[in-house]
Amino acid sequence: xxxxxxxxxxxxxxxxxxxxxxxxxxxxxxxxxxxxxxxxxxxxxxxxxxxxxxxxxxxxxxxxxxxxxxxxxxxxxxxxxxxxxxxxxxxxxxxxxxxxxxxxxxxxxxxxxxxxxxxxxxxxxxxxxxxxxxxxxxxxxxxxxxxxxxxxxxxxxxxxxxxxxxxxxxxxxxxxxxxxxxxxxxxxxxxxxxxxxxxxxxxxxxxxxxxxxxxxxxxxxxxxxxxxxxxxxxxxxxxxxxxxxxxxxxxxxxxxxxxxxxxxxxxxxxxxxxxxxxxxxxxxxxxxxxxxxxxxxxxxxxxxxxxxxxxxxxxxxxxxxxxxxxxxxxxxxxxxxxxxxxxxxxxxxxxxxxxxxxxxx
Amino acid sequence: xxxxxxxxxxxxxxxxxxxxxxxxxxxxxxxxxxxxxxxxxxxxxxxxxxxxxxxxxxxxxxxxxxxxxxxxxxxxxxxxxxxxxxxxxxxxxxxxxxxxxxxxxxxxxxxxxxxxxxxxxxxxxxxxxxxxxxxxxxxxxxxxxxxxxxxxxxxxxxxxxxxxxxxxxxxxxxxxxxxxxxxxxxxxxxxxxxxxxxxxxxxxxxxxxxxxxxxxxxxxxxxxxxxxxxxxxxxx
Numbered sequence: 001x002x003x004x005x006x007x008x009x010x011x012x013x014x015x016x017x018x019x020x021x022x023x024x025x026x027x028x029x030x031x032x033x034x035x036x037x038x039x040x041x042x043x044x045x046x047x048x049x050x051x052x053x054x055x056x057x058x059x060x061x062x063x064x065x066x067x068x069x070x071x072x073x074x075x076x077x078x079x080x081x082x083x084x085x086x087x088x089x090x091x092x093x094x095x096x097x098x099x100x101x102x103x104x105x106x107x108x109x110x111x112x113x114x115x116x117x118x119x120x121x122x123x124x125x126x127x128x129x130x131x132x133x134x135x136x137x138x139x140x141x142x143x144x145x146x147x148x149x150x151x152x153x154x155x156x157x158x159x160x161x162x163x164x165x166x167x168x169x170x171x172x173x174x175x176x177x178x179x180x181x182x183x184x185x186x187x188x189x190x191x192x193x194x195x196x197x198x199x200x201x202x203x204x205x206x207x208x209x210x211x212x213x214x215x216x217x218x219x220x221x222x223x224x225x226x227x228x229x230x231x232x233x234x235x236x237x238x239x240x241x242x243x244x245x246x247x248x249x250x251x252x253x254x255x256x257x258x259x260x261x262x263x264x265x266x267x268x269x270x271x272x273x274x275x276x277x278x279x280x281x282x283x284x285x286x287x288x289x290x291x292x293x294x295x296x297x298x299x300x301x302x303x304x305x306x307x308x309x310x311x312x313x314x315x316x317x318x319x320x321x322x323x324x325x326x327x328x329x330x331x332x333x334x335x336x337x338x339x340x341x342x343x344x345x346x347x348x349x350x351x352x353x354x355x356x357x358x359x360x361x
Numbered sequence: 362x363x364x365x366x367x368x369x370x371x372x373x374x375x376x377x378x379x380x381x382x383x384x385x386x387x388x389x390x391x392x393x394x395x396x397x398x399x400x401x402x403x404x405x406x407x408x409x410x411x412x413x414x415x416x417x418x419x420x421x422x423x424x425x426x427x428x429x430x431x432x433x434x435x436x437x438x439x440x441x442x443x444x445x446x447x448x449x450x451x452x453x454x455x456x457x458x459x460x461x462x463x464x465x466x467x468x469x470x471x472x473x474x475x476x477x478x479x480x481x482x483x484x485x486x487x488x489x490x491x492x493x494x495x496x497x498x499x500x501x502x503x504x505x506x507x508x509x510x511x512x513x514x515x516x517x518x519x520x521x522x523x524x525x526x527x528x529x530x531x532x533x534x535x536x537x538x539x540x541x542x543x544x545x546x547x548x549x550x551x552x553x554x555x556x557x558x559x560x561x562x563x564x565x566x567x568x569x570x571x572x573x574x575x576x577x578x579x580x581x582x583x584x585x586x587x588x589x590x591x592x593x594x595x596x597x
Contacts, residue, residue, distance in 0.1 A: 045495055073494040074503075080495040086488055090510045090594045099506075103497030130595055148496045 079145030100148025256320030430536025481515015
């Protein structure tokens, strides 16, 4: 199922003009606050009618201002998870979960038992929302949206109101949602860490316009896009698979570029992961270094160099089948004599990769 | 009818109490749906003429009750435009009947009812109603399953306030339907009548005590129901 969006809407001093497609998987709408993300998602939900636009899911038109079609929100069949869970305070968790099922046309969709199990909310069913923690509320809200048998899930910064521990608690559930159901998700966020873990498609918004749209891995490893997502946050995401748990507490991973040693990851061998490697944590060397504390030395070839306006440079590398991004200084790039096609080594400290950078596939 | 209550009260007094309870009950119950509807419109809709509707609803609160009663008389009397029509089409007569007393009480209590309910509606976060809509609920369902349960404390408060106001309504009632024992002589009218005749003080005083008791009961009941509903809705 693909969501197609094209919108034009004028606010006082701000014009939104976007067009993008959201295929199956997680499509992240990424941008600073004020870039128009929430307006876009509210328009898709039908809570806001734009000046002009067309929104469709597969062949069903949700909105077309040219033909004056505009389905009201309750007939769009999109599950919406809000930043503040918006659970109904007068209903129990169970009644909240089943609320949308009342109105949904009969069909298969995900079974309630499976949703309850997937989100780990079994023990909460008879409680009232007022007695839940922020993280629990958000999990119930996700389940409630999912059980309305939606064609598409909309999530507006669902983790923004939570502290880091609660975020870490919910992210795995969102990954399971992405990988175990076939409901496409439109995910609004300004946090690159979440986007890097969840997104399969990325749409970068700035001041009401689409700066970039495409496969998440391609954009995240693109040196041109890096300034747009934020230099400090820039970094490629590469697939990996757990090879073995080492005795000294490290975990050995297989990547197409070679083995990678990272601090212990609690998962069974052969588990597929996606690892985000921050561009600023990657060191480049022309020769294979020796006598170095860093454990990960991956052979790579320079595929693109982008010099910044300041002293920095972004280097895209091919390591095995995957692309990496390294942020170094312009001076280093000159001293090393880097150019497209140069063979070099990408060096990564094991401890540079945090647990939050490790996502499940 | 015999019993401690009927022995203590004369038949006339007892009739006045029973009539007042009946009039107030029907005035409250029948105006409640309108009250909720008008409160919802005033709280949530923007339209031209909203201030006019708001003014009309509040008019009985500000006008002298005699004026309201007179307006009811010329509109809902048997020769009035609405009263005449209702008598012809449905056999419904307001003039000098207890139904007219109920109408007068309902009109006089309406602003208080609407105010209480409107405050309740304005306290409901529209974001919850939006969430219900995204879950597939059409507007009437959103109202029934989300808004109404959440405004229940306001509805209860509004209904009890209206009931108490209806119990005490005097000016508009006596102007519209007069003061006929057993027909339109409500508690306040009866107290007024007893005070007009020599030696009626004792009877009037008994009815005053009953008025106070009913008012106190209503107040306690509203507190208790309001708290129970609020507990249920707080969601803990």
